[in-house]
Amino acid sequence: MDKGLKTIEPIVQLKGVQKSYRLGQTMVTALRGIDLKINKGEFTAVVGASGSGKSTLLNMIGCIDQPDSGSIQFDSVEVTKLADDDLSRLRNRKIGFIFQSFNLIPVLSVEENVELPLLINSDINPAQRAERVANAIADVGLESLKRNLPDQLSGGQRQRVAIARALAGSPDLVLADEPTANLDSTNSHKIIDLMLELNARRKVTFLFSTHDEALMGRVSRLVHIQDGVMKL
Ligand code: ADP
Ligand code: MG
Numbered sequence: 001m002d003k004g005l006k007t008i009e010p011i012v013q014l015k016g017v018q019k020s021y022r023l024g025q026t027m028v029t030a031l032r033g034i035d036l037k038i039n040k041g042e043f044t045a046v047v048g049a050s051g052s053g054k055s056t057l058l059n060m061i062g063c064i065d066q067p068d069s070g071s072i073q074f075d076s077v078e079v080t081k082l083a084d085d086d087l088s089r090l091r092n093r094k095i096g097f098i099f100q101s102f103n104l105i106p107v108l109s110v111e112e113n114v115e116l117p118l119l120i121n122s123d124i125n126p127a128q129r130a131e132r133v134a135n136a137i138a139d140v141g142l143e144s145l146k147r148n149l150p151d152q153l154s155g156g157q158r159q160r161v162a163i164a165r166a167l168a169g170s171p172d173l174v175l176a177d178e179p180t181a182n183l184d185s186t187n188s189h190k191i192i193d194l195m196l197e198l199n200a201r202r203k204v205t206f207l208f209s210t211h212d213e214a215l216m217g218r219v220s221r222l223v224h225i226q227d228g229v230m231k232l
Contacts, residue, residue, distance in 0.1 A: 043220055044223060052228070054211075113165055114133045132170070159182075167198065189215075
């Protein structure tokens with residue numbers, strides 16, 4: 001390959017992904033054949049109304065749940081064929097998650113929340129762990145609050161902790177499922193600003209979902225989902 005040519009490498013590639021849920025006697029189809037490619041370094045928003053399939057899609061990509069059919073390649077590995085323990089390993093080492101409701105542990109400090117996912121990664125020793133935690137907390141500007149508990153923080157600050165926790169593992173992809181849905185408009189924009197900055201400065205690949213039209217203009221790549229299908 002030519003030196004100096006910037007290569008575009010996919011981090012995740014979906015082909016024909018379908019997923020249904022059983023709801024009592026009926027089946028609800030959440031995804032009806034999704035094709036999607038996310039390249040390393042991209043900042044992409046999945047936009048769609050409530051119930052369109054955004055969370056299901058992010059859960060498939062994040063290996064939280066498996067599709068009924070179709071293919072998902074993560075870093076060229078077909079994840080639909082992986083055993084449970086390989087899936088959890090991939091999830092822990094390569095993917096960071098940010099949720100709408102922050103999902104912080106209330107009895108742990110900011111620092112301890114950020115450290116938690118690193119404790120199950122035996123490749124990281126305590127000194128490296130401490131360094132990663134400190135760097136991630138600095139990246140989201142929360143050094144002065146690192147000993148606080150989540151309920152001593154505002155919503156925007158809590159979501160910063162969740163972003164730090166997602167970044168601390170140096171993931172190849174960060175998935176954020178409606179990260180601003182529980183925030184007011186000022187804080188929503190601040191969280192998007194922070195994610196954009198981390199994308200530009202630290203080359204973090206982000207895929208986030210939103211139904212908030214005010215945020216759509218901020219993002220370089222939008223993909224639209226409607227009733228479990230990608231729309232142009
Ligand atoms: P969004 O995140 O865009 O709101 P979801 O992926 O949560 O959409 O849901 C897509 C569709 O799948 C909806 O019709 C929803 O009701 C259904 N669904 C999602 N999760 C489940 C579940 N665990 N059991 C049954 N139906 C579900
Ligand atoms: Mg959702």
